[in-house]
Amino acid sequence: MGDTVVSSFDVAVVxxxxxxxxxxxxxxxxxxxxIGFDQFHPPHEIGSSHGETRLTRVANGEGDVYAPMALRSIEIWRELEQETGEELFVECGAIIISNPDQVAERIVRKNFLRETQSVAERFGIPHEILDAEEIRYRFPHFGISDSDRAYYEPGAGYLKPELCISTQLAAAQRIGASLRFGxxxxxxxxxxxxxxxxxxxxxxxxxxxxxCAGPWAGELLGPPFLAALKPYRQTLHWFPIDGEYKEAWQAGPAFTWPHGTGSGDFFYGFPYLPSTGFAKVGTEGFAATTHPDLSLSIDQNAAWQVFERHLRGRLLGLHPTGAVSKSCQYTVTSDFQFVIDHHPDNENIWIISACSGHGFKHSPAVGEAVAALLNRVEPSVDLSGFALDRLDLF
Ligand SMILES: Cc1cc2nc3c(=O)[nH]c(=O)nc-3n(C[C@H](O)[C@H](O)[C@H](O)COP(=O)(O)OP(=O)(O)OC[C@H]3O[C@@H](n4cnc5c(N)ncnc54)[C@H](O)[C@@H]3O)c2cc1C
Structure with a gap:
């Protein structure tokens, strides 16, 4: 390789x-x-941003800080839709179903329904609290226990992650960013x-x-980032829908369903997806970290296991025969919040890890705010809670 070329680029995004x-x-x-670099050609199926859907809600039980970010992000998604004519955000509503008296053994989302409800109340976000009878009446494809309650946010829904990424990259190139793929x-x-x-x-x-290297950030930055930003493999499953329940699934919301006190007693999902005619469900697991370059192939029996452990009796009209499974990677910090800060040894190197399983919905507001910081302008959303020095390793 030749000598270092001194370029005129103010910022490189990795x-x-x-x-x-x-x-x-x-x-x-x-x-x-x-200038932007990617080792692959995004959108791709290797990192954290594939799988057809990402849930978005304005009230997020992960913390107050996320409500302004979600609101600003929805504005940006809508601006991009106007610009391009693409549908990026499907506003089908989103529901959280759980027994509100159960407190789970998790670091975040211990009592997701109540936590989300209180964020919605503090920020004046339109929502309804439904009892078991009302949930059954409105959403007959959910198998509801008498002790279940629901938080329902009608303005929520899901994003199409691959299309969001390709739309933003094309927009960036149109307005002058230089991007190098592969x-x-x-x-x-x-x-x-x-x-x-x-x-x-x-x-x-x-x-x-x-x-912005997602699950590869630790490897690129080395210790202590390797220990601070840990990749975990998660699984996604697309289930066929029985004819009897098809209409309910077509009209239904995206959903999050903590259903017990164990850390893994949790699943989330999406209604009928027109691209496949299937409904999609995901679970979360944090038993063992992975390496982002390991194969993402998945045992196709995994859908049966997920069905038996989480879905039987809860998601009516889905069946595991013919289900399709994939995996994807969360990059997780010890407190399940983002990292957005400069490197402890160099103020010219920034680390943006908006993940821990809830980053997609906020990514445009985060991008806008980080661009402001790099331009030495006050960002429109508060990023101070994502500093590295809150983590023990820094
Ligand atoms: C299964 C699953 C479900 C999720 N569900 C939701 C949800 O419902 N709602 C929500 O808001 N969020 C959700 N998330 C989280 C969200 O998807 C992530 O926060 C987000 O996609 C992370 O994006 P990223 O840019 O950090 O990583 P990625 O999208 O993986 O991007 C990192 C990029 O960096 C590139 N790269 C890495 N190293 C290098 C290098 N050395 N040189 C060049 N390029 C490099 C990679 O090729 C990759 O393209 C989910 C995540 C997963 C995995």
């Missing part, structure tokens, strides 16, 4: 998934000279007042770097 695609668009909109960044190193990025082909000096 990783062009959910976080990176939003950021390159926002940087380009702000008139900042931007280019893996091998190292990032502060030098003088800038940062040197080394790929297989070249060494480039830029002003600042934003690392």
């Amino acid at each position: 990783g062009l998934g959910a976080a990176g695609s939003s950021l390159v668009r926002s940087l380009a909109l702000d008139g900042i000279s931007t 280019t893996k960044v091998q190292s990032i190193e502060g030098r003088g007042g800038g940062v040197v990025i080394t790929t297989n082909d070249e060494s480039l000096e830029v002003g600042r770097v934003a690392v």
